[in-house]
Amino acid sequence: MKKDTPWKVAVVGCGSFATGQYLPNISKTANAVLTAVCDIRTDVAEASCKRFGAKEWYGSVEELVEKGDFDIAIDAASIPAHDHINKTILSAGKHLFSQKPAALTVEDLTEQIEIAKKNHVKFGCVPIHMITPDMLMAKQIIRDGGIGRVLSVKCVSTHGGPEYFQYRSADPSWFYEPGAGALFDMGVHALDKVTGVMGPAKSVYCLAATARKQRTCRSGAFDGKVIRTDYMPDTYYISLDFGDDRIGFVDTGFTQIATRCPPLEIYGEQGVISFKEHGGTWPNPEVYIDSPAIGMRGWITPQTWTKSTRRPNFTQCCPLADLVEAIENDTEPVLSPEHARHVLEIMCAIPLSIEKKAPIDLHTTFKPFI
Ligand SMILES: NC(=O)c1ccc[n+]([C@@H]2O[C@H](COP(=O)([O-])OP(=O)(O)OC[C@H]3O[C@@H](n4cnc5c(N)ncnc54)[C@H](O)[C@@H]3O)[C@@H](O)[C@H]2O)c1
Numbered sequence: 322m323k324k325d326t327p328w329k330v331a332v333v334g335c336g337s338f339a340t341g342q343y344l345p346n347i348s349k350t351a352n353a354v355l356t357a358v359c360d361i362r363t364d365v366a367e368a369s370c371k372r373f374g375a376k377e378w379y380g381s382v383e384e385l386v387e388k389g390d391f392d393i394a395i396d397a398a399s400i401p402a403h404d405h406i407n408k409t410i411l412s413a414g415k416h417l418f419s420q421k422p423a424a425l426t427v428e429d430l431t432e433q434i435e436i437a438k439k440n441h442v443k444f445g446c447v448p449i450h451m452i453t454p455d456m457l458m459a460k461q462i463i464r465d466g467g468i469g470r471v472l473s474v475k476c477v478s479t480h481g482g483p484e485y486f487q488y489r490s491a492d493p494s495w496f497y498e499p500g501a502g503a504l505f506d507m508g509v510h511a512l513d514k515v516t517g518v519m520g521p522a523k524s525v526y527c528l529a530a531t532a533r534k535q536r537t538c539r540s541g542a543f544d545g546k547v548i549r550t551d552y553m554p555d556t557y558y559i560s561l562d563f564g565d566d567r568i569g570f571v572d573t574g575f576t577q578i579a580t581r582c583p584p585l586e587i588y589g590e591q592g593v594i595s596f597k598e599h600g601g602t603w604p605n606p607e608v609y610i611d612s613p614a615i616g617m618r619g620w621i622t623p624q625t626w627t628k629s630t631r632r633p634n635f636t637q638c639c640p641l642a643d644l645v646e647a648i649e650n651d652t653e654p655v656l657s658p659e660h661a662r663h664v665l666e667i668m669c670a671i672p673l674s675i676e677k678k679a680p681i682d683l684h685t686t687f688k689p690f691i
Pocket residue numbers: 333334335336337338339359360361362365381382397398399400402406420421422447448
């Protein structure tokens with residue numbers, strides 16, 4: 322049921338992503354208001370509180386749940402902190418959406434899901450791709466039979482490495498250290514999209530290479546710094562088997578300094594959906610239609626003419642709107658933790674597949690999105 326007063330939101334972790342995407346957009350995105358912020362760097366918490374007009378700031382998640390005035394938390398802290406933060410928030414009976422990956426093991430994410438269920442709170446997990454306007458349009462086209470049965474899907478999520486393509490004020494070396502890497506930074510997005518379209522995979526096989534053993538920062542505060550990058554692969558070609566002769570492919574890594582490959586293509590029996598680069602705008606995908614009935618085949622860029630798939634003010638903060646809708650309608654968020662867990666299981670299985678040079682069976686599942 323729609324709430325008369327705004328939902329009170331706390332943001333945990335006030336780093337670069339939260340500052341750019343969450344803190345300024347909360348009231349613009351949903352019937353919600355920022356009430357509290359939390360960061361282990363207390364100077365950052367205090368400054369964010371002042372800058373974004375929160376009422377309270379805290380230096381630990383424990384203090385936040387003990388004293389804070391909020392209904393919903395957004396976990397935007399550093400990756401290793403997510404599991405503890407999420408379990409603390411959910412155990413306190415608060416709704417939550419978490420940045421990725423919500424945990425580093427399938428077992429921990431399962432525990433988070435169980436805590437949410439036990440406490441009757443809603444729990445959502447990014448990546449955001451299943452609610453972006455272009456993906457929702459693709460879903461509508463597929464459901465309406467626009468490309469026929471979906472046969473396979475291919476996703477490219479690559480760049481030349483964080484030291485190559487981004488201006489950074491912080492040292493990017495940590496991207497190449499154990500616990501980080503291209504798979505968790507870039508692969509997570511591609512795997513989220515491919516499984517979102519095809520449903521849960523039955524097995525994964527991966528070929529990988531550590532193609533560049535050292536790199537040099539090309540801009541930013543650490544311009545010229547040489548980084549050792551031989552700890553883990555930087556190039557991954559991942560094959561997924563979805564059963565019923567449906568397969569998917571993910572090309573991810575830090576070794577493609579440029580590409581003209583579409584980020585995502587969905588191949589159907591009677592058509593193809595080809596996504597374009599978005600850069601934060603998510604344009605409508607292009608669609609190839611093969612229609613024997615009207616004797617035509619070719620590419621079109623569909624216009625929206627019935628129901629728009631675009632939320633007003635669509636930003637990276639929209640998982641909050643997804644969560645609020647789930648709370649108010651007592652449904653489950655589209656950005657489900659079960660989907661996030663399946664993606665996590667794939668990422669955890671990939672090093673084993675590389676080591677064994679063999680496919681690895683997958684066991685987790687989620688409700689298919691399309
Ligand atoms: N979806 C995307 O496209 C995208 C892009 C960038 C980052 N991210 C994700 O956003 C999250 C944050 O990334 P970032 O780039 O903002 O990192 P960051 O290092 O700039 O910020 C992280 C913040 O979390 C704080 N923190 C760490 N442990 C904490 C704890 N236990 N309690 C409270 N605060 C804590 C740190 O002090 C820091 O201020 C990560 O999960 C990252 O994967 C997502």
